[in-house]
Each structure stands twice: as C-alpha cells, then as structure tokens.
Amino acid sequence: MTSKQRAYLKSLAMTMDPIFQIGKSSVTPELTAAILEALTARELIKVSVLQNCADDPRTIAETIAERTHSQVVQVIGKKIVLYKEGKDDKKRIELPR
Secondary structure (H helix, E strand, O other): OOHHHHHHHHHHHOOOOOOEEEOOOOOOHHHHHHHHHHHHHHOEEEEEEOOOOOOOHHHHHHHHHHHHOOEEEEEEOOEEEEEOOOOHHHOOOOOOO
16 A cells, blocks of 8 residues: 555545444454454444553554454554455445555
8 A cells, every 4th residue: 555545545534433442352353353344344444442452552453454354544542544445346445546
C-alpha cells in the first residue's frame, strides 16, 4: 500500500465510529471471525481497544491483520483502522494509484 492510498483510507476512517471493542479477553477466535465478516462487508473498519485490555494496541492490530489477511491502516492511541480489499463484485472503496 502506498502512502497516498494510506492517507486516503485514513481520511475515510476519520468520520467512522468504532464497530468493535476489544476488552480484557483481548483477541479471541470469535472476535477475529466477526472482524473478518465486517471487513468482507465494509472493507474499512475501526476498532477500539478498551482501557481494561492489557495488550498493546499495535500488537493487537498486527495480530488481527495477520489472522484476517487485512492491512493495518493506522493505530492512534487505542483506535485501530483496518482495511481489506473487497472482491471485484463487492468492491466499494476505489484506492488512488
């Protein structure tokens, strides 16, 4: 992903609300499956890491990205933005070249 594409995705994510919250149980298989389903439907999602989660948000982002075959757009504080390109028929976000 180029810096221009990353900047475009960041601008789209600014207005989004987090649709998942990660708590003290951290990254569970159920959470990973739900995030994968949301990424398939939306392509770009925001995840919030709660205060009671002991893990580092950057580590959590990398783990989720690895398990869902997505890309980490950014991690700011306790907010994670993930992107997974949709299939041709369900592609909603057109990235700049």
